[in-house]
Amino acid sequence: MYSNKVLDNGTPARTSTKTVALQIDGVQITVPEGTSVMRAATDAGVKVPKLCATDSLEAFGSCRLCLVEIEGRRGYPASCTTPCEPGMKVKTQSKKLATLRRSTMELYISDHPLDCLTCPANGNCELQDMAGVVGLRDVRYGYDGENHLQAEKDTSNPYFTFDPTKCIVCSRCVRACEEIQGTFALTVEGRGFGSKIAPGPTDFLSSECVSCGACVQACPTATLMEKTIADAGQPDHSVVTTCAYCGVGCSFRAEMKGNEVVRMVPNKDGKANHGHSCVKGRFAWGYATHPDRVKKPMIRRQITDPWREVSWEEAIGYAASEIKRIQAKYGRGSVGGITSSRCTNEETYLVQKLVRAAFGNNNVDTCARVCHSPTGYGLRQTLGESAGTQDFDSVDETDCVILIGANPTDGHPVFASRMKQRLRQGAGLIVIDPRRIDIVRMPHVEANFHLQLKPGANVAVLNAIAHVIATENLAKLDYITARCDLAEFAKWDAFIRLPKNSPEALEAETGVPAVQIRGAARLFASVPNGSIYYGLGVTEHxxxxxxxMAIANLAMLTGNLGRKGVGVNPLRGQNNVQGSCDMGSFPHEFPGYRHVSDPTVRELFSTSWGVPLDGEPGLRIPNMFDAAIDGSFKALYVQGEDIAQSDPDTKHVLRALEAMECIIVQDIFFNETAKYAHVILPGSSFLEKDGTFTNAERRISRVRKVMPPLAGLADWEATMAFAKALGYPMHYTHPEQIMAEIASLTPTFAGVSYDKIERLGSIQWPCNDKAPNGTPVMHEGQFVRGKGRFMVTEYIATEERTSRRFPLILTTGRILSQYNVGAQTRRTQNATWHDADVLEIHPHDAEQRGIKDGEFVALQSRKGDTALRAVVTERMQPGVVYTTFHHPESGANVVTTENSDWATNCPEYKVTAVQVTPNGKPSKWQQEFASFEGVQDSLLPKKDA
Amino acid sequence: MDGSKLVKMANQIAAFFAAEQDRKVAVENVAGHLKRFWDPRMRREFLALFDTGGDHGMSELVVAALKTHRATLEPTSQ
Incomplete structure (x- = not known):
């Protein structure tokens, strides 16, 4: 549960333009209509005893502890379920109420173990608190009657226990699972005294439970309890910070004992997550202190040499001397850097500054290159700004969601829960995905349409939807006339109406029955508020x-931009993908997405940074690899990114790494790229530094240091030391000063400061004189670029085609319990759910090949081959197979190709022609991987026994 | 740099801008994209490849962009 120091108002807040005035214990209070008496009492500073009520859940009225007296009414109504009415006079304390409450508590305690002193919730237990509040001194019924004290404890979940002996069956856990998470994994079994909470007919681990922690959070006793608290005891203080996993950017309270985190609790005041969490942010933080953490800098001349642990000064001095040597020999453009979407805004800003100012070129890129770089390009061209248009709260007002190329219940689970809440209220859902992802059909949610397209046909499907809307006169022409460039619209309109864009003409390409596309188009065009959410299934093609651009076209065509409930919403992969892009991590742009060739902008940065700056774009990550193999790119500084595992066509990437003379890896673990490195600079986790992250809704939130950096320096401090050694000293003493510099140079950040973030909790950029408190919804009134620009989106099929040799299409993705390359989550107990990547294959394809479920199979493409276990599932469509890349030994990217997006070089992870054959054994690459790993492990310093 | 890869990338760019009905604008857009997003060494090597004669599989729009906007595409640094 939340710390009892956090105020719980008992029932959720209500918003209404109408208010109600009433009196509670003589205190006059005015509240929004619909507010419960319990919440009004809390607002008036009056605490009403409660057990089944908590302000994250709708009132239930079962515990009978929050009874009150209301003048003129009979009986003792529950304050949690009683709405305030004008003129009401409420008494929360009387002798009769005290007697009733004490009697109720007696019943609870008569069936509760009296082990408070040894209970993990001791000191933070609502039942214990209430016993004190009602003045319980005795239990008249004794403790020998029928009870639940012998019930067995469920310890199956790796992160929390379920102890039914302590359960008061308040249903908070069941309701949290339903109302907040939307999984419906828990239930109340039995009736009356026999009622008990159950995760279905099994234990927690085997159940539908997704370990989001909402039930644990809601539990008022020690029934559902984090194992870390059971081990370490209650925290002594907490610090509000931001999760370092996905792009939802959940706010958390890091609950501490000294410098040790004992629990991460979602922050009720967090505007991205409103007190909810997922299994990664809530529980999978143990990697931060894992024994594998790199704690000392290391250097070596060649990758066949043993590593030598050295001081920070020596490591950085060596790195700088190598950069200088290489630039002297091969030229200024022979070196570059990669910023990290896992690091803070301030850190990515410093790395790009180091590359531009100290390296003297624009060879800086970021891992967004391989995920959302097309978002930046496409939205800039059409709407004028490289970012999503809404806040997450916007989904509460949507009437129909198009979800394309995203699997939020796995990749962005906290936002998915929010979306599911709206879907359960009746909003429509159109899923466009080659796989039958979970949200297509799950408890109380079912998509109106699942357009199960062939991988690679996104543009065809979106064009077909737009064709239907245009030709059936469903477009919002008033909106387009007022908001969009009409000459561009006319060109686009003539294009989209062409018969070749009809669902029928494209059916063979898309694989989607035309009737479904027509139905989906009509639904989306008919609702007042339609929104589009998308992920890497859109960009990685x-x-x-x-x-x-086709998504932006569709949003403009239906008038769905510029207000709540609508919009174009990229679900960003990593925690700070948006921020790393905002901070000038792309080789052609300074912070704030301004091209390096713009002399005015260049002069601005040049003056501030005190050096001349290059006006030519630098190399993008795939170009860096090509240039390395070609011999013109010789050194790379990589902060917090494992390119050897995450980037496509692994053999090509490794050839590039082997061709370089100096690779400097700054990371918290000795990752796959580190095996090819010459300098290791220990990274710092999000718990060890100050800074900010920017999430998918452009929300800038504080990251706060809760423990000292394990290796002595935060990442921003290491980058500063590196810059100094290169002859370009930086003079920041705190990340706050870095943000001040960013604000001074970036118009969309002009109003951002740590003081303001502290005051507001978080800020959505743009934040400047026009929007001093930030911008939850963009493009209100007019688009950032002025008039919205329709772009002609001709469907051009990918060159990657199936053939007799490679008859299946492989598409790749992510799962709930693992994150990206798995470096963090593999080092937690999340491995319980996913300890190896598997290959999902349709039963028809499996049967044709004689493949059985669980069998080791060979996966081959024209680029390479690997082997992994098959999961035979109808979630796949025939002809399409799927895997993840969370485990390096799986070698998923050995198979993927060099194909990339035409505009940005974002790799085409989602379409690879493959063959799958039974009786797989480790591929040659996997054998070489294992062998190389053994060699590299032997070169590491021996760990202390 | 691998010339065939550069050609493939340039052709992809041209395929997108080919939808533009005004050919002059389409050619400008292809050249503009190369100028704004390709590192100088990529443009230099691409131009050098073009200068060896023949189209090397370059699409007609790419060739037009190189011919028409040659001066713009010449690197100014590195």
């Missing part, structure tokens, strides 16, 4: 940027 050869037409990734075109797809983003």
């Amino acid at each position: 050869s037409q990734g940027s075109t797809t983003v």
Whole structure:
């Protein structure tokens, strides 16, 4: 549960333009209509005893502890379920109420173990508190009657226990699972005294439970309890910070004992997550202190040499001397850097500044290159700004969601829960995905349409939807006339009406029955508020940027931009993808998405940074690899990114790494790229530094240091030391000063400061004189670029085609319990759910090949081959197979190709022609991987026994 | 840099801008994209490849962009 120091108002807040005035214990109070008496009492500073009520859940009225007296009414109504009415006079304390409450508590305690002193919730237990509040001194019924004290404890979940002996069956856990998370994994079994909470007919681990922690959070006793608290005891203080997993950017309270985190609790005041969490942010933080953490800098001349642990000064001095040597020999453009979407805004800003100012070129890129770079390009071209248009709260007002190329219940689970809440209220859902992802059909949610397209056909499907809307006169022409460039619209309109864009003409390409596309188009065009959410299934294609533009076209066509409930919403992969892009991590742009060739902008940065700056774009990550193999790119500084595992066509990437003379890896773990490195600079986790992250809704939130950096320096401090050694000293003493510099140079950040973030909790950019408190919804009134620009989006099929040799299409993705390359989550107990990548294959394809479920199979493409276990599932469509890349030994990217998006070079991870054959054994690459790993492990310093 | 890869990338860019009905604008857009997003060494090597004669599989729009906007595409640094 939340710390009892956090105020719980008992029932959720209500918003209404009407108010109600009433009196509670003589205190006059005015509240919004619909507010419960319990919440009004809390607002008036009056605490009403409660057990089944908590302000994250709708009132239930079962515990009978919050009874009150209301003048003129009979009986003792529950304050949690009684709405305030004008003129009401409420008494929360009387002798009769005290007697009733004490009697109720007696019943609870008569069936509760009296082990408070040894209970993990001791000191933070609502039942214990209430016993004190009502003045319980005795239990008249004794403790020998029928009870639940012998019930067995369920310890199956790796992160929390379920102890039914302590359960008061208040249903808070069941309701949290339903109302907040939307999984419906828990239930109340039995009736009356026999009622008990159950995760279905099984234990927690085997149940539908997704370990989001909402039930644990809601539990008022120690029934559902974090194992870390059971081990370490209650925290002594907490610090509000931001999760370092996905792009939802959940706010958390890091609950501490000294410098040790004992629990991460979602922050009720967090505007991205409103007190909810997922299994990664809530529980999978143990990696931060894992024994594998790199704690000392290391250097070596060649990758065949043993590593030598050295001081920070020596490591950085060596790195700088190598950069200088290489630039002297091969030229200024022979070196570059990669910023990290896992690091803070301030850190990515410093790395790009180091590259531009100290390296003297623009060879800086970021991992967004391989995920959302098409979002930046596509939205800039059409709407004028490289970012999503809404806040997450916007989904509460949507009437129909198009979800394309995203699997939020796995990739962005906290936002998915929010979306599911709206879907359960009746909003429509159109899923466009080659796989039958969970949200297509799950408890109380079912998509109106699942357009199960062939991988690579996104543009065709979106064009077909737009064709239907245009030709059936469903477009919002008033909106387009007022808001969009009409000459561009006319060109686009003539294009989209062409018969070749009809659902029928494209049926063979898309694989989607035309009738479904027509139905989906009519539904989306008919609702007042339609919204589009998308992910890497949109961007990681050869037409990734075109797809983003087609999405923007569709939103403009239906008038769905510029207000709540609508919009174009990229679900960002990593925690700070948006921020790393905002901070000038792309080789052609300074912070704030301004091209390096703009002399005015260049002069601005040049003056501030005190050096001349290059006006030519630098190399993008895939270009860096090509240039390395070609011999013109020789050194790379990589902060917090494992390119050897995450980037496509692994063999090509490794050839590039081997061709370089100096690779400097700054990371919290010795990752796959580190095996090819010459300098290791220990990274710092999000718990060890100050800074900010920017999430998918452009929300800038504080990251706060809760423990000292394990290796002595935060990442921003290491980058500063590196810059100094290169002859370009930086003079920041705190990240706050870095943000002040960013604000001074970036118009969309002009109003951002740590003071303001502290005051407001978080800020959505743009934040400047026009929007001093930030911008939850963009493009209100007019688009950032002025008039919205329709772009002609011709469907061009990818060059990657199936053949007799490679008859299946492989598409890749992510799962709930693991994150990206798995470096963090593999080092937690999340491995319980996913300890190896598997290959999902349709039963028909499996049967044709004689493949059985669980069998080891060979996966081959024209690029390479690997082997992994098959999961035979109808979630796949025939002809399409799927895997993840969370485990390096799986080698998923050995198979993927060099194909990329035409505009941004974002790799086409989502379409690879493959063959799958039974009786797989470790591929040659996997054998070489294992062998190389053994060699590299032997070169590491021996760990202390 | 691998010339065939540069050609493939340039052709992809041209395929997108080919939808533009005004050919002059389409050619400008292809050249503009190369100028704004390709590192100088990529443009230099691409131009050098073009200068060896023949189209090397370059699409007609790419060739037009190189011919028409040659001066713009010449690197100014590195």
